[in-house]
Amino acid sequence: MSVIEVKELSKTYKNGVEALKGISFNVEKGSIFAILGPNGAGKTTTLKSVLGAIKPTTGEVLTVGKNPFPNGVKEISFVPEEKSLYEWVRISEMVKIFGSFAPNFSLKKFGILSKRLNLTMKRKIGELSQGNRTKLYVALAFAQDVKLYLLDEPTWGLDPVIRKEVLDIVKENAVDGKTVVYSSHILSEVEEVCDQLIILKEGKILYNGSLDKLKESNKLDLSKAFLKMVKGEEK
Amino acid sequence: MKSYKEIKAIQMRTVIMLAILAGLAIVVVMLRNTIVSTLSSSQIQESLKNSPMGKGLASEMSRIIKDFSYYSYSQWFGKTYMQMAALIAVVLSFPLFSKEREKQTIYLLIGRMTRWEIYSSKVLTGYIASLITIFGGGIAYLLAAAIMGYSLPSSMAFAWMFRAMVGTLLLYQIGAYTSLLFKSQVKPFLLDIAIYVGLGVTPLFKQTKFLDLFGYMGGKEVLKNPTVGIVPTIVVLSVCAVIFTLGYLQFRRMDIC
Numbered sequence: 042m043s044v045i046e047v048k049e050l051s052k053t054y055k056n057g058v059e060a061l062k063g064i065s066f067n068v069e070k071g072s073i074f075a076i077l078g079p080n081g082a083g084k085t086t087t088l089k090s091v092l093g094a095i096k097p098t099t100g101e102v103l104t105v106g107k108n109p110f111p112n113g114v115k116e117i118s119f120v121p122e123e124k125s126l127y128e129w130v131r132i133s134e135m136v137k138i139f140g141s142f143a144p145n146f147s148l149k150k151f152g153i154l155s156k157r158l159n160l161t162m163k164r165k166i167g168e169l170s171q172g173n174r175t176k177l178y179v180a181l182a183f184a185q186d187v188k189l190y191l192l193d194e195p196t197w198g199l200d201p202v203i204r205k206e207v208l209d210i211v212k213e214n215a216v217d218g219k220t221v222v223y224s225s226h227i228l229s230e231v232e233e234v235c236d237q238l239i240i241l242k243e244g245k246i247l248y249n250g251s252l253d254k255l256k257e258s259n260k261l262d263l264s265k266a267f268l269k270m271v272k273g274e275e276k
Numbered sequence: 277m278k279s280y281k282e283i284k285a286i287q288m289r290t291v292i293m294l295a296i297l298a299g300l301a302i303v304v305v306m307l308r309n310t311i312v313s314t315l316s317s318s319q320i321q322e323s324l325k326n327s328p329m330g331k332g333l334a335s336e337m338s339r340i341i342k343d344f345s346y347y348s349y350s351q352w353f354g355k356t357y358m359q360m361a362a363l364i365a366v367v368l369s370f371p372l373f374s375k376e377r378e379k380q381t382i383y384l385l386i387g388r389m390t391r392w393e394i395y396s397s398k399v400l401t402g403y404i405a406s407l408i409t410i411f412g413g414g415i416a417y418l419l420a421a422a423i424m425g426y427s428l429p430s431s432m433a434f435a436w437m438f439r440a441m442v443g444t445l446l447l448y449q450i451g452a453y454t455s456l457l458f459k460s461q462v463k464p465f466l467l468d469i470a471i472y473v474g475l476g477v478t479p480l481f482k483q484t485k486f487l488d489l490f491g492y493m494g495g496k497e498v499l500k501n502p503t504v505g506i507v508p509t510i511v512v513l514s515v516c517a518v519i520f521t522l523g524y525l526q527f528r529r530m531d532i533c
Contacts, residue, residue, distance in 0.1 A: 054533070086533075092387045095531040111528050113387035125380040130284070141280035143388045185388075 043067040043103075044189050044220040045074075045091055050100035051244075052086050060086040062244040063100065068222060068237070070188075073215045075231045075252075076224040078241035079271055084224045085122055087241070088191050091222065092119050105188055115144045116188040120195050122224075124174040128167040132177060135166055139181050151184035157206055171198035183210055190214060190221045196230060208234050232263040242271055278393050282401035286368060290405040293364045297413030300360065304352045305420040311351075312341050344426045345499060352417055353436035354494035361444045361493065362472050364409050368402050369451025370465040373527070377459045382532055391528045399452050399520065406448045410441045431502040436495055438504045443493035446516045447472065453523045456530070 045068035052061040061083045068074045076084045089095045090102050093109025102109060105116045126135055140146045155162065158176040169177065175198050182190060192211070196204045211221050211234050225231050231238070232252065240248040247270050248255060252263065259266040314320060315337050327333055339346040376382040385394050414437035421428050450471055454464040478487040492508045 054531070089533060094383070094386045095533055096529070109387075112390040112392075115388070117387050119383060119387050121380065121383040123380045123383075126384070127281075127285075127381060128379075134284070138281045138284060139384065142278050142385065142393075 042070045044070050044105055045222065046101070046103040047087070047091070048101045050087070050090060050102060051098045052083075052090060052095060053098045060244055061090070064239075064241070064244070064246050065100075066239050066246065066249050068220060070220055071215055071218050072237050073211060073221045073223060073235045075235035075238040076222065076241065077228070077231060077238055077267060081243070082241040083244040084241055085193060086244075088119075088193055088222065088224060092117060092191055114189075117191060118143075118182040118185040118187045118189070119191045120178050120182045120193060122193040122197075124171070124178040124197070126166045126174060126177065128165075131165050132160065132162045132169075135177070136162075136181070143181070143185050145186040146181075147184050147186060150186070151180055154180040154183055154210065157210070158203055172200065172203070175199055176203060179207055179210070183214065188219060190219060192221065193224045194226065195223070196225065196227065204230065228264045228267055240267060240270055247271070278389060279397040279401050282397050286401055286405045289367055290409055293360075293367060294409045294412045297357075297360050297364070297409060298416035300356055301352065301413055301417035302420045304356060305417060305424050305426065307351075308344070308347055308424070308426065311347075315341050344421070344428055345432055348417070348421070348428050348433070349436075349494070349496065349499055353414075353433070353440070353498075354496060357413060357417070357436070357440060358443075358490055358493050360413065361410055361440050362447055362490075364406060365444050365447035366451050366465065366468045366472070368405055368409075369448045370455055370468055371461050372398050372402060372452050372455040374455045374458050374461045374464050377532070378461055386532050392524065395524050395527045399449070399523070402448055402452060403445060406444045407441050410444050411437060414440065429502065432498055435498045435502045435504050439493050439495045439498075439509070442504075442509050442512050443489055446489065446512050446519075449516045449519045449523070453519050453526075456523055456526055 045066075047067070048065050049063045050061055050065070051059070051063050053059045064083070064087070076087055078084050086095065090097055091104050091109065093104065093111060093113040096110045104114045107114050109117075127138065130138065136148070136151060140148060158180055160173070160176050160180060164173075166174070166177075175196065179192075179195050182192075190211075195211075196207050199207065208230055211223065215221055223231065223235060235252055237251055238248070238255070239246050255266050256262060259269060261269065320337075324333060324337060336350075340350060373382075376385070389397075414433065418428065418430070418433050451464065451468045454467045454471070457467075458464050475487060475489050478484040478489075479491055489512065492505060492512065495505065497503075497505070
Protein backbone atom coordinates (compact mmCIF):
# COMPACT_ATOMS: atom_id res chain seq x y z
CA MET A 42 0.00 0.00 0.00
CA SER A 43 1.40 3.39 -1.03
CA VAL A 44 1.48 6.13 1.59
CA ILE A 45 2.74 8.65 -0.97
CA GLU A 46 1.91 8.66 -4.68
CA VAL A 47 3.61 11.26 -6.84
CA LYS A 48 2.69 11.36 -10.51
CA GLU A 49 4.38 13.60 -13.08
CA LEU A 50 4.96 16.30 -10.47
CA SER A 51 6.35 19.59 -11.79
CA LYS A 52 6.89 22.79 -9.89
CA THR A 53 7.88 26.13 -11.35
CA TYR A 54 8.13 28.96 -8.83
CA LYS A 55 6.92 32.50 -9.50
CA ASN A 56 10.51 33.62 -10.12
CA GLY A 57 10.68 31.14 -13.01
CA VAL A 58 12.84 28.52 -11.28
CA GLU A 59 11.83 25.05 -12.46
CA ALA A 60 12.42 23.04 -9.29
CA LEU A 61 10.77 19.78 -10.36
CA LYS A 62 10.32 18.45 -13.90
CA GLY A 63 7.69 15.73 -13.97
CA ILE A 64 8.88 13.32 -11.28
CA SER A 65 6.96 10.18 -10.30
CA PHE A 66 7.48 7.80 -7.40
CA ASN A 67 5.60 5.85 -4.75
CA VAL A 68 6.46 5.34 -1.09
CA GLU A 69 5.24 2.12 0.52
CA LYS A 70 3.85 1.86 4.03
CA GLY A 71 6.42 0.97 6.67
CA SER A 72 9.42 1.90 4.56
CA ILE A 73 12.24 4.34 5.16
CA PHE A 74 12.49 6.25 1.93
CA ALA A 75 15.39 8.58 1.16
CA ILE A 76 15.41 11.56 -1.18
CA LEU A 77 18.95 12.34 -2.22
CA GLY A 78 20.50 14.86 -4.54
CA PRO A 79 22.96 17.73 -4.73
CA ASN A 80 21.95 21.26 -3.64
CA GLY A 81 19.11 22.65 -5.75
CA ALA A 82 18.08 19.19 -6.96
CA GLY A 83 14.48 19.64 -5.76
CA LYS A 84 14.53 17.58 -2.53
CA THR A 85 12.94 20.22 -0.32
CA THR A 86 10.38 21.13 -3.02
CA THR A 87 9.42 17.45 -3.18
CA LEU A 88 8.98 17.25 0.59
CA LYS A 89 6.96 20.49 0.67
CA SER A 90 4.72 19.20 -2.14
CA VAL A 91 4.04 16.02 -0.16
CA LEU A 92 3.37 18.13 2.94
CA GLY A 93 0.93 20.39 1.06
CA ALA A 94 2.87 23.59 1.62
CA ILE A 95 3.23 24.25 -2.09
CA LYS A 96 0.91 23.69 -5.02
CA PRO A 97 2.16 21.53 -7.89
CA THR A 98 2.33 23.36 -11.21
CA THR A 99 1.30 20.12 -12.92
CA GLY A 100 0.95 16.53 -11.82
CA GLU A 101 -0.56 14.94 -8.78
CA VAL A 102 0.44 14.19 -5.21
CA LEU A 103 -1.50 11.91 -2.91
CA THR A 104 -0.36 11.79 0.72
CA VAL A 105 -2.00 9.06 2.79
CA GLY A 106 -4.57 8.87 0.00
CA LYS A 107 -5.45 12.59 0.06
CA ASN A 108 -4.50 15.66 -1.91
CA PRO A 109 -2.35 17.55 0.62
CA PHE A 110 -2.71 21.03 -0.89
CA PRO A 111 -3.73 23.39 0.65
CA ASN A 112 -4.86 21.93 3.95
CA GLY A 113 -2.22 19.32 4.58
CA VAL A 114 -2.91 15.86 5.92
CA LYS A 115 -3.02 15.52 9.66
CA GLU A 116 -1.33 12.09 9.55
CA ILE A 117 2.02 13.79 8.80
CA SER A 118 4.73 15.14 11.05
CA PHE A 119 7.31 17.33 9.32
CA VAL A 120 10.83 18.32 10.33
CA PRO A 121 12.02 21.08 7.99
CA GLU A 122 15.59 21.87 6.97
CA GLU A 123 15.56 25.06 9.10
CA LYS A 124 14.79 23.97 12.64
CA SER A 125 13.04 27.24 13.52
CA LEU A 126 11.10 27.35 16.79
CA TYR A 127 9.57 30.18 18.80
CA GLU A 128 12.58 32.04 20.19
CA TRP A 129 10.62 33.84 22.93
CA VAL A 130 9.67 30.78 24.98
CA ARG A 131 11.36 28.15 27.15
CA ILE A 132 11.48 24.56 25.94
CA SER A 133 8.73 23.50 28.35
CA GLU A 134 6.44 26.26 27.00
CA MET A 135 7.36 25.32 23.41
CA VAL A 136 6.22 21.78 24.12
CA LYS A 137 2.93 23.09 25.52
CA ILE A 138 2.40 25.31 22.48
CA PHE A 139 3.25 22.49 20.06
CA GLY A 140 0.90 20.13 21.87
CA SER A 141 -1.93 22.65 21.55
CA PHE A 142 -2.07 22.36 17.75
CA ALA A 143 -0.19 19.18 16.73
CA PRO A 144 -2.56 16.22 16.20
CA ASN A 145 -1.99 13.08 18.28
CA PHE A 146 0.81 14.64 20.32
CA SER A 147 1.82 12.62 23.36
CA LEU A 148 3.52 14.41 26.22
CA LYS A 149 4.56 11.04 27.64
CA LYS A 150 6.23 10.06 24.37
CA PHE A 151 7.94 13.44 24.22
CA GLY A 152 9.30 12.85 27.74
CA ILE A 153 10.82 9.52 26.68
CA LEU A 154 12.30 10.99 23.48
CA SER A 155 13.73 14.04 25.23
CA LYS A 156 15.52 11.75 27.71
CA ARG A 157 16.91 9.63 24.89
CA LEU A 158 18.13 12.75 23.09
CA ASN A 159 19.49 14.30 26.28
CA LEU A 160 17.39 17.50 26.14
CA THR A 161 17.48 20.06 28.95
CA MET A 162 13.99 21.49 29.45
CA LYS A 163 14.78 24.65 31.40
CA ARG A 164 16.50 26.64 28.68
CA LYS A 165 15.05 29.30 26.41
CA ILE A 166 14.76 28.41 22.73
CA GLY A 167 16.76 31.51 21.75
CA GLU A 168 19.75 30.20 23.74
CA LEU A 169 19.82 26.76 22.10
CA SER A 170 22.60 25.65 19.78
CA GLN A 171 21.78 24.33 16.30
CA GLY A 172 22.21 20.77 17.57
CA ASN A 173 19.83 21.26 20.49
CA ARG A 174 17.22 22.84 18.22
CA THR A 175 17.44 19.81 15.95
CA LYS A 176 17.05 17.48 18.95
CA LEU A 177 14.00 19.37 20.18
CA TYR A 178 12.39 19.48 16.72
CA VAL A 179 12.96 15.74 16.21
CA ALA A 180 11.57 14.94 19.69
CA LEU A 181 8.48 17.07 19.04
CA ALA A 182 7.90 15.52 15.62
CA PHE A 183 8.24 11.91 16.79
CA ALA A 184 6.05 12.58 19.83
CA GLN A 185 3.19 12.83 17.33
CA ASP A 186 1.56 9.49 16.60
CA VAL A 187 1.10 9.79 12.84
CA LYS A 188 1.38 7.59 9.76
CA LEU A 189 4.10 9.51 7.96
CA TYR A 190 7.20 11.39 9.11
CA LEU A 191 8.83 13.79 6.63
CA LEU A 192 12.37 14.61 7.73
CA ASP A 193 14.58 17.16 6.02
CA GLU A 194 18.15 16.91 7.36
CA PRO A 195 17.02 15.52 10.76
CA THR A 196 20.56 15.08 12.10
CA TRP A 197 21.87 18.55 11.22
CA GLY A 198 24.34 19.75 13.89
CA LEU A 199 24.09 16.60 16.05
CA ASP A 200 27.04 14.81 17.65
CA PRO A 201 27.65 11.16 16.62
CA VAL A 202 26.03 9.70 19.76
CA ILE A 203 22.76 11.64 19.38
CA ARG A 204 22.83 11.12 15.62
CA LYS A 205 22.89 7.37 16.23
CA GLU A 206 19.96 7.77 18.66
CA VAL A 207 17.92 9.68 16.03
CA LEU A 208 18.62 6.98 13.45
CA ASP A 209 17.46 4.36 15.95
CA ILE A 210 14.22 6.31 16.52
CA VAL A 211 13.68 6.42 12.75
CA LYS A 212 14.22 2.65 12.45
CA GLU A 213 11.94 1.85 15.41
CA ASN A 214 9.11 3.86 13.86
CA ALA A 215 9.44 1.97 10.57
CA VAL A 216 9.28 -1.32 12.48
CA ASP A 217 6.03 -0.06 14.05
CA GLY A 218 4.54 0.33 10.55
CA LYS A 219 5.11 4.06 10.27
CA THR A 220 6.59 5.49 7.08
CA VAL A 221 9.60 7.79 7.11
CA VAL A 222 10.72 9.97 4.23
CA TYR A 223 14.22 11.17 4.80
CA SER A 224 16.34 13.76 3.06
CA SER A 225 19.98 14.16 4.01
CA HIS A 226 23.38 15.06 2.68
CA ILE A 227 25.04 12.53 4.94
CA LEU A 228 25.02 9.46 2.72
CA SER A 229 26.48 7.10 5.31
CA GLU A 230 23.47 7.59 7.61
CA VAL A 231 21.02 7.28 4.72
CA GLU A 232 22.71 4.02 3.84
CA GLU A 233 22.26 2.86 7.42
CA VAL A 234 18.52 3.42 7.59
CA CYS A 235 16.82 3.54 4.20
CA ASP A 236 15.47 0.73 2.06
CA GLN A 237 14.16 2.68 -0.93
CA LEU A 238 15.43 5.91 -2.45
CA ILE A 239 15.28 8.36 -5.27
CA ILE A 240 18.23 10.40 -6.48
CA LEU A 241 17.27 13.78 -7.84
CA LYS A 242 19.26 16.17 -9.98
CA GLU A 243 18.00 19.44 -11.44
CA GLY A 244 14.40 18.46 -10.78
CA LYS A 245 14.59 15.03 -12.44
CA ILE A 246 14.88 11.55 -11.00
CA LEU A 247 18.16 9.82 -11.84
CA TYR A 248 17.41 6.70 -9.81
CA ASN A 249 14.28 5.27 -8.23
CA GLY A 250 14.49 1.92 -6.50
CA SER A 251 15.96 -0.06 -3.68
CA LEU A 252 19.25 0.76 -2.03
CA ASP A 253 20.45 -2.81 -2.38
CA LYS A 254 19.83 -2.81 -6.12
CA LEU A 255 21.69 0.47 -6.54
CA LYS A 256 24.70 -0.86 -4.65
CA GLU A 257 24.56 -4.22 -6.41
CA SER A 258 24.31 -2.82 -9.92
CA ASN A 259 27.17 -0.40 -9.32
CA LYS A 260 29.17 -2.80 -7.11
CA LEU A 261 29.85 0.25 -4.91
CA ASP A 262 28.71 1.73 -1.58
CA LEU A 263 26.01 4.44 -1.64
CA SER A 264 28.43 7.39 -1.59
CA LYS A 265 30.36 6.14 -4.59
CA ALA A 266 27.23 5.09 -6.47
CA PHE A 267 25.67 8.50 -5.75
CA LEU A 268 28.73 10.41 -6.96
CA LYS A 269 29.04 8.22 -10.01
CA MET A 270 25.41 8.84 -10.87
CA VAL A 271 25.37 12.59 -10.25
CA LYS A 272 28.74 13.26 -11.87
CA GLY A 273 28.08 10.81 -14.68
CA GLU A 274 24.99 12.82 -15.58
CA GLU A 275 27.12 15.94 -15.84
CA LYS A 276 29.41 14.24 -18.38
CA MET B 277 -6.88 24.92 21.92
CA LYS B 278 -5.63 25.86 18.46
CA SER B 279 -5.28 29.55 19.25
CA TYR B 280 -3.15 29.02 22.39
CA LYS B 281 0.03 29.80 20.46
CA GLU B 282 -1.48 32.99 19.02
CA ILE B 283 -2.60 34.14 22.47
CA LYS B 284 0.92 33.57 23.83
CA ALA B 285 2.43 35.40 20.85
CA ILE B 286 0.20 38.45 21.13
CA GLN B 287 -0.33 38.76 24.89
CA MET B 288 2.83 40.73 25.70
CA ARG B 289 2.22 43.28 22.91
CA THR B 290 -1.43 43.60 24.01
CA VAL B 291 -0.51 44.23 27.64
CA ILE B 292 2.13 46.81 26.67
CA MET B 293 -0.19 48.66 24.28
CA LEU B 294 -3.01 48.61 26.84
CA ALA B 295 -0.69 50.01 29.52
CA ILE B 296 0.51 52.79 27.20
CA LEU B 297 -3.05 53.66 26.16
CA ALA B 298 -4.34 53.68 29.75
CA GLY B 299 -1.36 55.77 30.83
CA LEU B 300 -2.01 58.31 28.08
CA ALA B 301 -5.70 58.44 29.01
CA ILE B 302 -4.81 59.35 32.59
CA VAL B 303 -2.28 61.97 31.42
CA VAL B 304 -4.83 63.61 29.09
CA VAL B 305 -7.41 63.84 31.91
CA MET B 306 -4.82 65.17 34.33
CA LEU B 307 -3.67 67.82 31.86
CA ARG B 308 -7.16 69.30 31.61
CA ASN B 309 -6.60 71.75 34.49
CA THR B 310 -3.23 72.86 33.17
CA ILE B 311 -4.60 73.37 29.65
CA VAL B 312 -7.63 75.30 30.93
CA SER B 313 -5.56 77.60 33.14
CA THR B 314 -3.07 78.20 30.30
CA LEU B 315 -5.83 79.01 27.81
CA SER B 316 -7.62 81.24 30.32
CA SER B 317 -4.59 83.42 30.97
CA SER B 318 -4.97 87.02 29.85
CA GLN B 319 -1.88 86.80 27.67
CA ILE B 320 -3.30 83.89 25.64
CA GLN B 321 -6.73 85.55 25.44
CA GLU B 322 -5.10 88.72 24.11
CA SER B 323 -3.12 86.75 21.54
CA LEU B 324 -6.27 84.94 20.44
CA LYS B 325 -8.08 88.23 19.90
CA ASN B 326 -5.25 89.46 17.65
CA SER B 327 -4.77 86.10 15.93
CA PRO B 328 -5.27 86.19 12.12
CA MET B 329 -7.31 82.98 12.52
CA GLY B 330 -9.72 85.13 14.48
CA LYS B 331 -12.98 83.99 15.96
CA GLY B 332 -12.77 80.31 15.00
CA LEU B 333 -9.72 79.64 17.12
CA ALA B 334 -11.03 81.72 20.00
CA SER B 335 -14.34 79.86 20.08
CA GLU B 336 -12.54 76.46 19.86
CA MET B 337 -10.40 77.39 22.86
CA SER B 338 -13.40 78.68 24.73
CA ARG B 339 -15.22 75.35 24.21
CA ILE B 340 -12.20 73.41 25.46
CA ILE B 341 -12.27 75.54 28.61
CA LYS B 342 -16.00 75.30 29.29
CA ASP B 343 -17.05 71.90 28.00
CA PHE B 344 -15.36 68.68 29.21
CA SER B 345 -17.12 66.66 26.48
CA TYR B 346 -15.57 68.89 23.86
CA TYR B 347 -12.20 68.64 25.61
CA SER B 348 -12.57 64.83 25.59
CA TYR B 349 -13.31 64.88 21.87
CA SER B 350 -10.58 67.33 20.88
CA GLN B 351 -7.82 65.94 23.09
CA TRP B 352 -8.64 62.25 23.47
CA PHE B 353 -11.36 60.44 21.51
CA GLY B 354 -10.91 62.48 18.33
CA LYS B 355 -7.13 62.67 18.62
CA THR B 356 -4.75 60.65 20.83
CA TYR B 357 -7.09 57.67 21.30
CA MET B 358 -7.64 57.39 17.57
CA GLN B 359 -3.95 57.76 16.73
CA MET B 360 -3.13 55.09 19.30
CA ALA B 361 -5.83 52.85 17.80
CA ALA B 362 -4.04 53.01 14.45
CA LEU B 363 -0.71 52.27 16.14
CA ILE B 364 -2.21 49.34 18.04
CA ALA B 365 -3.67 47.93 14.81
CA VAL B 366 -0.30 48.04 13.06
CA VAL B 367 1.70 46.70 16.04
CA LEU B 368 -0.65 43.74 16.47
CA SER B 369 -1.03 42.90 12.79
CA PHE B 370 2.23 43.40 10.90
CA PRO B 371 4.13 40.31 12.22
CA LEU B 372 1.10 38.02 12.03
CA PHE B 373 2.12 36.01 8.94
CA SER B 374 5.28 37.81 7.84
CA LYS B 375 7.21 36.91 11.00
CA GLU B 376 6.26 33.24 10.76
CA ARG B 377 7.38 33.16 7.13
CA GLU B 378 10.53 35.19 7.73
CA LYS B 379 11.61 33.00 10.67
CA GLN B 380 10.25 29.85 8.96
CA THR B 381 8.25 28.87 12.06
CA ILE B 382 5.24 28.56 9.73
CA TYR B 383 6.39 24.96 9.09
CA LEU B 384 5.44 24.08 12.64
CA LEU B 385 1.85 24.88 11.72
CA ILE B 386 1.57 23.82 8.07
CA GLY B 387 0.26 20.27 7.83
CA ARG B 388 -0.57 20.16 11.53
CA MET B 389 -3.39 22.69 11.14
CA THR B 390 -5.55 23.41 8.10
CA ARG B 391 -5.06 26.74 6.37
CA TRP B 392 -8.39 27.90 7.78
CA GLU B 393 -7.32 26.97 11.32
CA ILE B 394 -4.03 28.85 10.93
CA TYR B 395 -5.63 31.90 9.33
CA SER B 396 -8.65 32.17 11.61
CA SER B 397 -6.74 31.58 14.84
CA LYS B 398 -4.21 34.26 13.94
CA VAL B 399 -6.62 36.90 12.67
CA LEU B 400 -9.40 36.37 15.21
CA THR B 401 -7.02 36.36 18.18
CA GLY B 402 -5.74 39.73 16.98
CA TYR B 403 -9.31 41.01 16.61
CA ILE B 404 -10.00 40.18 20.25
CA ALA B 405 -6.68 41.65 21.43
CA SER B 406 -7.37 44.90 19.50
CA LEU B 407 -10.88 45.18 20.93
CA ILE B 408 -9.71 44.56 24.50
CA THR B 409 -6.94 47.17 24.16
CA ILE B 410 -9.16 49.88 22.68
CA PHE B 411 -11.99 49.19 25.10
CA GLY B 412 -9.55 49.19 28.03
CA GLY B 413 -8.08 52.53 26.95
CA GLY B 414 -11.55 54.09 26.71
CA ILE B 415 -12.55 52.76 30.11
CA ALA B 416 -9.30 54.07 31.61
CA TYR B 417 -10.20 57.57 30.33
CA LEU B 418 -13.73 57.36 31.74
CA LEU B 419 -12.45 56.17 35.12
CA ALA B 420 -9.75 58.83 35.26
CA ALA B 421 -12.33 61.50 34.38
CA ALA B 422 -14.72 60.24 37.09
CA ILE B 423 -11.93 60.19 39.69
CA MET B 424 -10.91 63.75 38.78
CA GLY B 425 -14.55 64.82 39.11
CA TYR B 426 -15.25 65.59 35.45
CA SER B 427 -18.54 64.73 33.93
CA LEU B 428 -18.62 63.06 30.54
CA PRO B 429 -21.92 61.50 29.37
CA SER B 430 -21.29 57.76 29.18
CA SER B 431 -23.45 57.47 26.02
CA MET B 432 -21.03 59.83 24.30
CA ALA B 433 -17.94 57.99 25.56
CA PHE B 434 -19.31 54.59 24.56
CA ALA B 435 -20.27 55.87 21.10
CA TRP B 436 -16.66 57.03 20.57
CA MET B 437 -15.27 53.80 21.98
CA PHE B 438 -17.52 51.72 19.75
CA ARG B 439 -16.48 53.67 16.66
CA ALA B 440 -12.81 53.40 17.59
CA MET B 441 -13.15 49.64 18.08
CA VAL B 442 -14.88 49.14 14.72
CA GLY B 443 -12.32 51.34 12.96
CA THR B 444 -9.45 49.48 14.62
CA LEU B 445 -10.85 46.18 13.39
CA LEU B 446 -10.63 47.46 9.83
CA LEU B 447 -7.12 48.89 10.30
CA TYR B 448 -6.04 45.61 11.92
CA GLN B 449 -7.60 43.60 9.09
CA ILE B 450 -5.74 45.71 6.52
CA GLY B 451 -2.54 45.02 8.48
CA ALA B 452 -3.28 41.28 8.61
CA TYR B 453 -3.73 41.27 4.83
CA THR B 454 -0.49 43.14 4.10
CA SER B 455 1.30 40.77 6.51
CA LEU B 456 0.30 37.93 4.18
CA LEU B 457 1.86 39.55 1.17
CA PHE B 458 5.47 39.68 2.34
CA LYS B 459 8.08 37.34 3.72
CA SER B 460 9.83 40.08 5.71
CA GLN B 461 8.35 42.06 8.60
CA VAL B 462 9.55 45.52 7.55
CA LYS B 463 7.60 45.73 4.29
CA PRO B 464 4.09 45.16 5.73
CA PHE B 465 4.86 47.62 8.53
CA LEU B 466 5.82 50.34 6.04
CA LEU B 467 2.90 49.54 3.76
CA ASP B 468 0.48 49.77 6.70
CA ILE B 469 1.86 53.18 7.66
CA ALA B 470 1.51 54.33 4.04
CA ILE B 471 -2.11 53.10 3.93
CA TYR B 472 -2.94 54.86 7.21
CA VAL B 473 -1.39 58.11 5.96
CA GLY B 474 -3.39 57.68 2.75
CA LEU B 475 -6.59 57.23 4.77
CA GLY B 476 -5.69 60.32 6.77
CA VAL B 477 -5.61 62.56 3.70
CA THR B 478 -8.82 61.27 2.11
CA PRO B 479 -11.04 63.97 3.71
CA LEU B 480 -8.98 66.64 1.95
CA PHE B 481 -10.46 65.69 -1.43
CA LYS B 482 -14.10 65.74 -2.38
CA GLN B 483 -13.81 62.52 -4.40
CA THR B 484 -12.26 60.51 -1.55
CA LYS B 485 -14.11 62.01 1.39
CA PHE B 486 -16.24 58.86 1.74
CA LEU B 487 -13.05 56.96 2.73
CA ASP B 488 -12.57 59.11 5.83
CA LEU B 489 -12.21 56.28 8.34
CA PHE B 490 -10.57 58.47 10.95
CA GLY B 491 -13.45 60.96 10.66
CA TYR B 492 -15.83 58.11 11.49
CA MET B 493 -13.65 56.88 14.35
CA GLY B 494 -13.19 60.34 15.88
CA GLY B 495 -16.88 61.13 15.38
CA LYS B 496 -17.30 64.89 15.84
CA GLU B 497 -21.04 64.43 15.35
CA VAL B 498 -21.13 62.37 18.56
CA LEU B 499 -20.91 65.70 20.42
CA LYS B 500 -24.35 66.66 19.08
CA ASN B 501 -25.89 63.22 18.85
CA PRO B 502 -24.25 60.33 20.75
CA THR B 503 -24.77 57.63 18.10
CA VAL B 504 -22.53 54.88 16.80
CA GLY B 505 -23.48 55.76 13.21
CA ILE B 506 -25.21 52.62 12.00
CA VAL B 507 -24.67 53.06 8.26
CA PRO B 508 -20.92 53.81 8.39
CA THR B 509 -20.49 51.05 10.99
CA ILE B 510 -22.11 48.52 8.64
CA VAL B 511 -19.96 49.76 5.76
CA VAL B 512 -16.73 49.51 7.80
CA LEU B 513 -17.59 46.02 9.11
CA SER B 514 -18.56 44.87 5.59
CA VAL B 515 -15.23 46.08 4.16
CA CYS B 516 -13.53 44.30 7.04
CA ALA B 517 -15.38 41.06 6.22
CA VAL B 518 -14.45 41.38 2.52
CA ILE B 519 -10.74 41.84 3.34
CA PHE B 520 -10.92 38.94 5.85
CA THR B 521 -12.33 36.69 3.11
CA LEU B 522 -9.84 37.89 0.47
CA GLY B 523 -7.03 37.31 2.95
CA TYR B 524 -8.16 33.76 3.57
CA LEU B 525 -8.45 33.02 -0.15
CA GLN B 526 -4.97 34.46 -0.65
CA PHE B 527 -3.54 32.36 2.20
CA ARG B 528 -5.33 29.23 0.99
CA ARG B 529 -3.82 29.33 -2.48
CA MET B 530 -0.37 30.59 -1.54
CA ASP B 531 2.81 28.52 -1.63
CA ILE B 532 4.55 28.42 1.73
CA CYS B 533 8.19 28.43 0.73
